[in-house]
Amino acid sequence: MPFYQRLGDVPSKRHVQFRDNGTLLTEEVMGMEGFVGMESILYHLQSPCRVMKLGDFEEIERDEWVPDAHAHRLFNTYDIDPGGDEITGRRLLMWNNDVEISLCRPSESAEYYFRNGEGDEVIFVHEGSGTLETIFGDVPYTEGDYVVIPRGTTYRFRPDGEQRYLVFETPGRIEIPKRYRNQYGQLLEGAPYYHRDIHPPTQLNTHRDRGEFPVKVRVRDGYQTYVLDYHPFDVVGWDGYLYPWTFSVHDFEPITGRIHQPPPSHQTFQGQNFVICSFCPRMLDFDPRAVPIPYHHSNLQSEEMIYYVSGNFGSRKGVNVGSITLHPSGLPHGPQPGLAEKSIGVRETHELAVMCDTFHPLRLTKFAKELDDGKYAYSWYENAQNGDGAAAAETSADGDATGAGLTSHL
Numbered sequence: 436m437p438f439y440q441r442l443g444d445v446p447s448k449r450h451v452q453f454r455d456n457g458t459l460l461t462e463e464v465m466g467m468e469g470f471v472g473m474e475s476i477l478y479h480l481q482s483p484c485r486v487m488k489l490g491d492f493e494e495i496e497r498d499e500w501v502p503d504a505h506a507h508r509l510f511n512t513y514d515i516d517p518g519g520d521e522i523t524g525r526r527l528l529m530w531n532n533d534v535e536i537s538l539c540r541p542s543e544s545a546e547y548y549f550r551n552g553e554g555d556e557v558i559f560v561h562e563g564s565g566t567l568e569t570i571f572g573d574v575p576y577t578e579g580d581y582v583v584i585p586r587g588t589t590y591r592f593r594p595d596g597e598q599r600y601l602v603f604e605t606p607g608r609i610e611i612p613k614r615y616r617n618q619y620g621q622l623l624e625g626a627p628y629y630h631r632d633i634h635p636p637t638q639l640n641t642h643r644d645r646g647e648f649p650v651k652v653r654v655r656d657g658y659q660t661y662v663l664d665y666h667p668f669d670v671v672g673w674d675g676y677l678y679p680w681t682f683s684v685h686d687f688e689p690i691t692g693r694i695h696q697p698p699p700s701h702q703t704f705q706g707q708n709f710v711i712c713s714f715c716p717r718m719l720d721f722d723p724r725a726v727p728i729p730y731h732h733s734n735l736q737s738e739e740m741i742y743y744v745s746g747n748f749g750s751r752k753g754v755n756v757g758s759i760t761l762h763p764s765g766l767p768h769g770p771q772p773g774l775a776e777k778s779i780g781v782r783e784t785h786e787l788a789v790m791c792d793t794f795h796p797l798r799l800t801k802f803a804k805e806l807d808d809g810k811y812a813y814s815w816y817e818n819a820q821n822g823d824g825a826a827a828a829e830t831s832a833d834g835d836a837t838g839a840g841l842t843s844h845l
């Protein structure tokens with residue numbers, strides 16, 4: 436997506452004869468927005484329309500939980516049981532018409548092939564590594580990678596070790612924020628990452644096998660299975676702007692200011708009515724008068740979901756690795772009592788967190804209810820009851836004088 440790529444063999448011109456051992460190859464233009472958006476052109480051994488058998492259609496069911504009270508919430512996800520594969524193991528936590536956010540801790544790897552026919556995906560790899568085999572070639576991934584998969588990409592995971600993902604699926608597009616690019620699409624000097632940090636498919640393997648190959652396609656709010664009589668990765672070459680890629684959260688260059696920088700400075704991707712941000716280890720605000728911890732804020736039109744990836748979040752009561760906080764729209768949120776005072780003079784934070792801010796309300800699932808701690812909404816009140824000093828003393832007792840436990844956004 437971010438720049439032109441080519442893998443394998445393509446003819447010198449578009450839409451001309453191109454043969455493999457004398458057989459005319461099938462050219463497929465895979466593109467967005469009719470014929471005016473980003474596209475890639477793929478050359479197949481077989482027609483990509485060729486289907487041997489239409490399989491089952493499974494409707495997607497979302498088991499909604501409507502809480503009794505509108506409140507800030509904390510979900511502890513780290514101990515969820517492994518289950519399913521990289522697709523069926525996605526357990527929906529929250530969603531709206533723009534984005535679905537799921538956890539996935541697969542216990543097995545899918546043997547079938549998958550394609551999201553109605554949405555782009557970002558898979559944040561919290562734990563594990565492996566290779567995403569795709570119709571565009573192999574995409575190696577490791578812990579900390581955002582794997583960005585445009586709709587229409589047929590793929591299959593080949594995991595190495597235990598896996599844990601945070602998955603975003605959207606009917607819109609996942610894009611690099613426009614303000615990071617110049618009029619030619621090149622990433623600007625001030626952008627928090629550069630083209631060298633973006634990793635397209637590394638190697639194209641053309642498969643010529645015949646047999647029965649099930650492909651599950653997400654379409655019309657469900658999963659339609661097709662059986663092909665040829666391997667779906669039958670591409671001999673492709674070129675264009677549309678392909679899967681990875682970007683490591685560890686390559687995000689955090690922006691620090693003399694005083695507190697707002698969340699948009701951490702933005703990593705833009706979506707349709709939502710953003711994804713990365714909170715990375717960094718130096719904190721350096722003005723002697725600065726309060727390095729965030730000010731209270733009311734994102735009156737946003738829902739703010741933060742997934743805590745690594746670091747010591749001791750300063751945030753009840754928040755551990757794998758925790759998710761949800762600060763819904765219409766309510767103010769901010770540091771718990773005592774933490775603003777404690778933060779003064781702190782020079783750095785070691786946190787790593789992924790945030791998704793949506794501009795429309797998120798609905799919750801019954802799975803979210805199972806993980807809801809039920810007490811988080813009272814955490815400001817409980818600390819106030821203990822006195823500000825008590826809260827500060829509690830966090831200082833972690834022996835964390837460096838700010839390693841200081842959550843720099845919430």
Ligand SMILES: [Fe+2]
Pocket residue numbers: 732739762768844845
């Ligand atoms: Fe916030």
